[in-house]
Amino acid sequence: MREENKYLKRGVDYPIIEGRRTLPGKYYHDQNIYKEELTKIFYNHWIYACRAEEIHAAGDYKLIQVGDESIILVRDKSLNIHALFNVCRHRGTQLCTELEGNFESKSIQCPYHSWVYALDGKLMGAPLMKEENGFRKENCSLHKAHVHDWEGFLFISLAKNPEPFEVQMEALIGKFSDWNMTELRIARHISYELNCNWKLILQNYQECYHCPGVHPLLSRLTPFESAQHDSSKGAVIGGFMELIKERGSMTMDGEAAGPAVCDVGGDDLQRVYYYSLFPNMLLTPHPDYVMFHRITPLGPEKIVNDCFWLFHPDQINDKRAQKGINSAVDFWDLTNRQDWTVCEQMQSGTKSIRFDRGYYSGREDILYTLDRELLKALEHDDPEEGF
């Protein structure tokens, strides 16, 4: 099966070009650029929030942090999901501080002056308030964000009129339907706090030029020359690498962590997909499980990176199948930590007065594309102009 030159062809719809220039360092440190990113990207694009299973029952909620905004993602009595700004319309008090829970009263009450909202955000009660001087209850519903459920993944958009999810994420639609991801469940979750810009994580995820030096184990399981890109449209940039072991997977010993997920078959049994859903999600379907990251920026030089492992509930509930889950978790925890170290060192180095712009190798050409997406979203001039 291993052919001599099977890894020669790479990328999809663009020529591979060596030596293109990276972004200037300020894109990783500047406070004003960061604020622009919040406004033009994080408060405007579709953002991965959480899995539908995490707010399973009526009244279940989860607080989602998007930049400086706190959003209450809540399921109502009809099991519909709403994304509400966590800000009382009376005087601006944050309604809810527990990161997750259940509104047992099936309503949200402000702790300060007891205004009460329905789970769809409608103002139900404002004690003693008369409707005078421009105050009308009907105008004081909680501000809402948009919600979209894609295969059990809940996305939200804080934009007033967001682009349809299917347009922003076009390349994703139908791509992984064999996995039936709606059926999968979270088996494990690890949260990492990192001192680097959010974009360094996306860049790190989209190239395997660093794999031989940084990830010796990963490189044994999936040779870095096997990296292919099969999509780069809109917010979705993706590709895959080939598993060297027949029916193997990304685990500590390279053996599958369990049976193939749902309807996965054919070429997909030998592939690990790497899809970044700009700006805050990295989706990594394996034949036997799905790993994904959610990136939450806390400043230009700080993020929380939450890593989740999805397995089929049959495996999660099977005591004898835990070894495979553990091995997948251990593999990625090891690999993640290897990445975090170099990302944090890149963060430091790019602050130097002598760092103007670096050079991308041909194996990092997709990062050049990613940079263009960013510049377009920020409506910034391309620093390439004038070179």
Add this chain to the structure above:
Amino acid sequence: MREENKYLKRGVDYPIIEGRRTLPGKYYHDQNIYKEELTKIFYNHWIYACRAEEIHAAGDYKLIQVGDESIILVRDKSLNIHALFNVCRHRGTQLCTELEGNFESKSIQCPYHSWVYALDGKLMGAPLMKEENGFRKENCSLHKAHVHDWEGFLFISLAKNPEPFEVQMEALIGKFSDWNMTELRIARHISYELNCNWKLILQNYQECYHCPGVHPLLSRLTPFESAQHDSSKGAVIGGFMELIKERGSMTMDGEAAGPAVCDVGGDDLQRVYYYSLFPNMLLTPHPDYVMFHRITPLGPEKIVNDCFWLFHPDQINDKRAQKGINSAVDFWDLTNRQDWTVCEQMQSGTKSIRFDRGYYSGREDILYTLDRELLKALEHDDPEEGF
């Protein structure tokens, strides 16, 4: 004594209006507005510093923090009180770092080059310095702030030419003379560090719309409908609530903490007064004791709130009377903590991009007045204009 409609009338010299708008959120977070507040309010108005009893003897001093300024409040040999900037005139060294103490030499010596000042700030000695090139000792006294003693409360003003205390605090003069507050002494002190803007504490103090939800015990002792405002002139905004229990007070069981203070009698035996002395003091006379807060802003989102309980010295010195003191302290410590939680949540929520301005209920109308005081002091346009 409880009449049917005794709580209907509220406020003093203005109509109650529902639905007026709050300040925009930036007034609670913006660093530049905070700096303006320091300059135009904290370095300009009369500020509560400490009780005269705290610097009782000759040489006693206390450091008072006002914004970024450190002031030495000191009693000299003639028992006069001086407020001196804690900055040596030689090269700017802070003279004193201990928060309180006694200058036993009856002078203040700079620890760096040993310049010596009298307790009234006059430069007494500058070792080896000749009076040349514009250096004259008589021009190098410590910079002074103004001091005013009102009923044992020491106020200072960093303004070069402050408005007279009696003008700024006109509504206060004579108001509580039955308490003879000069005679009272500090029985207890608790210091709280809070993550909120200083103005949220004043707002919280001036309305009882939040009491039923936030303070169930307080609301049983003084029904929130009983809140009246009887003054809002200059820096002083005040009112009272009625004690439901005959000869009761604000304690854990609602019983008086001790006998009525000095000459307190008549209606005052059934009232708890709430007077805010803009910008940094909240004065709460009860029939049997006086509680007050001093607010020290440390930034737009951080304050220290010092809470003090004054009792008559006869009670402080009476072992059998400690239970009443403890009960008053416990009651307000509980109530304070309930308030701090909601103030900190309001601080967080008002940062949202979706929070423009909230709506005051009729029961919060005095806050609208308070906001106008602030805007006037800052010389800002009223955001109400144009609505």
Add this chain to the structure above:
Amino acid sequence: MREENKYLKRGVDYPIIEGRRTLPGKYYHDQNIYKEELTKIFYNHWIYACRAEEIHAAGDYKLIQVGDESIILVRDKSLNIHALFNVCRHRGTQLCTELEGNFESKSIQCPYHSWVYALDGKLMGAPLMKEENGFRKENCSLHKAHVHDWEGFLFISLAKNPEPFEVQMEALIGKFSDWNMTELRIARHISYELNCNWKLILQNYQECYHCPGVHPLLSRLTPFESAQHDSSKGAVIGGFMELIKERGSMTMDGEAAGPAVCDVGGDDLQRVYYYSLFPNMLLTPHPDYVMFHRITPLGPEKIVNDCFWLFHPDQINDKRAQKGINSAVDFWDLTNRQDWTVCEQMQSGTKSIRFDRGYYSGREDILYTLDRELLKALEHDDPEEGF
């Protein structure tokens, strides 16, 4: 030997003037002035880095922090020393994070994508990179700073075309040749973290007006009236004080810590020299040892101050001679801490709105000269103009 009026004459080439004015307080706190200082001074002047002995063998390196820049000071196979910016030319990753060590491979490899540099900074390998689109290996050597070895002290300059070391430090050349400092070795090192501006340390070092009050022990060993300045040219300002005890030194008991160093003789046997090498080194040769400080600014209000004691290796290796070394270390550790306290208090006090500018005594006149050096380097108008 003690003559009546031996201490009357002071200074060198300027009249002693009382009552000149200090810098305005903003020079110690302002973030923008600090950034200007980094650019115009710390990234432009010769900066003391470390002793040559600290990177003794081929491959030995040390990271040197200069403002926000990290420099790798490394000795190559031919034992030449190079100062390399710690920033990979590929994508800006910091190459090295350990503060000191040995590059055993005699090369520097980036941990991210494995680019390899020789110890002189030349790019040796960029795996898989083709020389296309403007990418040429020969253009991608590590950025370099200049290095100068003066008597075993390594200085670096981040300027592209620095003024020659001998010009900037003219007054230093040959001045201390009797000490043969190249032969001396570090016997002890203490690192202090201080909350004050870097310039306050230089000011503190250049006047002994503070000694009687702050340093009673030092003042007994070297009377403050003995302080003379014998140089103030370019970056070098220096002088000396006289040891009162025949063949004494700065130790806890005033006795010499050991024999005179190398060829030190004559008047130098009774002197302690205090030379500040603007901006970051304080050099203090004693008859029997050399003490020096390296100042590393971390912000306008924060520095690290590293204090080193150099002795002759014969004494360092002589067990019976350790008591003298310990006594010299203890003496300066005590004296340092006395200084840090007053420097930190000056830092606090100069922030006051009431601190405009202070007055220098005649015994601090050299600080006026030092301030002029700073203003010249920053190309700022002299605040003296207009007085």
